[in-house]
Amino acid sequence: MGKRIITDFLYQFAATNKPVAHAVNGDTLTFKTRDCFSGRIVNPTDLTTTFNYDSANPATGPVFVETAQPGDILVAEILDIRVAQRGVVTTLPGCGPLSDTQEIRTKPIDIIDGMAQFNDLQFPVEPMVGVIGVAPANGEVRCGFPGNHGGNMDCKQIKKGAVLYLPVQVEGALFALGDLHAVMGDGELCGTGLEIAGEVDVRLSVLKGQSIAWPVLETPEKWYALANAEHYPDALKRAAEQMQSLICNAYGWDLTDAYLYMSLQSDTEICQACKPCLVDLIVRVGTPKRSDKPLISRGEA
Secondary structure, three states: OOOOEEOOEEOEEEOOOOOOEEEOOOOEEEEEEOOOOOOOOOOOOOOHHHOOHHHOOOEEEEEEEOOOOOOOEEEEEEEEEEEOOEEEEEOOOOOOOOHHHOOOOEEEEEEEOOEEEEOOEEEEOOOEEEEEEOOOOOOEEEOOOEEOOEEEOOOOOOEOOOEEEEEOOOOOOOEEEEEEEOOOOOEOOOOOOOEOOEEEEEEEEEEOOOOOOOOEEEOOOEEEEEEEEOOHHHHHHHHHHHHHHHHHHHHOOOHHHHHHHHHHHOEEEEEEOOOOOOOOEEEEEEEEOOOOOOOOOOOOO
């Protein structure tokens, strides 16, 4: 069987979206993605002041994953990310802590031999997936917004080698991804990373008998709980509660011991904080991995 490439895209996560492909447990698929501006912001003369945000953050999919049911966990292993050789970084009207003093500017960035060329500087790219998730249980969520279904989490740790765990909320999960960044700083201060088109290879599988309330990310070094809210304290509480629950279940500790341990070993990091804007603030709480007790067990691990 040849490589399965998914090219259809959507602008909202919803249970009413018709699947463009079906996958069984362990299938690997390639998602061909557009940039967050659907290819309409390319040159310095293309400004975000004239962009129609109804066509922002397209996600490729959705894929119906056989056997996935509400209450399960969908596992998305990021096997590889390949990006184009040119992308853009832009300022957005009214977005980011310095937006009141900045002009609206679009800056194309070339990538040569894995290095982004910015003015007289070069720095390595580290491709990541900005939008990735499943359909929410109710209603629809535009791809530019995050939630407990995933969506626009803009977490730079969602890169090659990472494993994302998503709470399945509808039959088949209806998985989709998009909004690649060739490189992005934590916080995404001006509202954009190096926005770029590309391809992502993902292996999908379903975990039964375990559940999570918010997306959880596994990297070679850490486990992360990701959550969002309009205000930082609320986002932090949601992510911390998810991490605390995982630690209690895996380690057999009570809530207070888990809380004490998190204060010693867990780091709080900001995924996106480009306020003021309509998108929630997104945080992640990361805890070092233990080889003997994974926070989420995949059986073979």
